[in-house]
Amino acid sequence: xxxxxxxxxxxxxxxxxxxxxxxxxxxxxxxxxxxxxxxxxxxxxxxxxxxxxxxxxxxxxxxxxxxxxxxxxxxxxxxxxxxxxxxxxxxxxxxxxxxxxxxxxxxxxx
Amino acid sequence: xxxxxxxxxxxxxxxxxxxxxxxxxxxxxxxxxxxxxxxxxxxxxxxxxxxxxxxxxxxxxxxxxxxxxxxxxxxxxxxxxxxxxxxxxxxxxxxxxxxxxxxxxxxxxxxxxxxx
Numbered sequence: 691x692x693x694x695x696x697x698x699x700x701x702x703x704x705x706x707x708x709x710x711x712x713x714x715x716x717x718x719x720x721x722x723x724x725x726x727x728x729x730x731x732x733x734x735x736x737x738x739x740x741x742x743x744x745x746x747x748x749x750x751x752x753x754x755x756x757x758x759x760x761x762x763x764x765x766x767x768x769x770x771x772x773x774x775x776x777x778x779x780x781x782x783x784x785x786x787x788x789x790x791x792x793x794x795x796x797x798x799x800x
Numbered sequence: 801x802x803x804x805x806x807x808x809x810x811x812x813x814x815x816x817x818x819x820x821x822x823x824x825x826x827x828x829x830x831x832x833x834x835x836x837x838x839x840x841x842x843x844x845x846x847x848x849x850x851x852x853x854x855x856x857x858x859x860x861x862x863x864x865x866x867x868x869x870x871x872x873x874x875x876x877x878x879x880x881x882x883x884x885x886x887x888x889x890x891x892x893x894x895x896x897x898x899x900x901x902x903x904x905x906x907x908x909x910x911x912x913x914x915x916x
Contacts, residue, residue, distance in 0.1 A: 787845065
C-alpha cells in the first residue's frame, strides 16, 4: 500500500550547522503534512505543518519544503543545537488519517 | 490543560495475560488515536475515533486487540491474550478537530509494554 518513507535513517551534524531531513511520500491524495520531533522516552511533538497547496512554510529556525511533483518533503533546521537531537518523523494526512514515516535520528555533535 | 494522559507508563506481563492501556485525551478534542511504536515498524496507527465512534480500525493487528471509547474523556486499548510480539510503546494522541490545517496531534507520554 501507499506509505510515507524516509531517505535517511540517521543524520549527524555539527552544532551550529544547518540540518536537512528528507521524507518521501507516495499517496497523491495526501493534503496535509506535519513534522514531529520525538525525544527519548517521550511522545512525538509537533514542529511545523504544511498544506498541500503550499510549497514552503517557515517557523522559528525551521523550514518545511514540499515538492508535490516528486512527492518529497524536507525539514530544514537552522543553526542546529544539541537540544535538536531527536528522532524526526514526517506524517501525512489523508481524510483525517495521520500516517507516520519511519523516522530519522538526528545527532548534534558539540 | 494537563495534556493527553496515559496509564500505565510501564507494564510488564506474561504471555497470555490480558493487558489494558488507558488514555484520557485533552478536553474538547474530538479525535483520539492509538499508535504502536516499535524499532522494526516505527509508528503504526492502530485505530482512531471521532466523537467516540471508531472510524478506522484497519491498523488493529488482529482480534486479540480491541479499543473502546465509552465517553469523550476516556479510551482503552485491550490486548487479550497478550504475546511477546506485542511488546512495544503504545501512544495515545488527540486532536481538536478534523480537516486540513488542523492535524496537529497531541501525544501522551506512552505506555511501554513488555510481554515475557
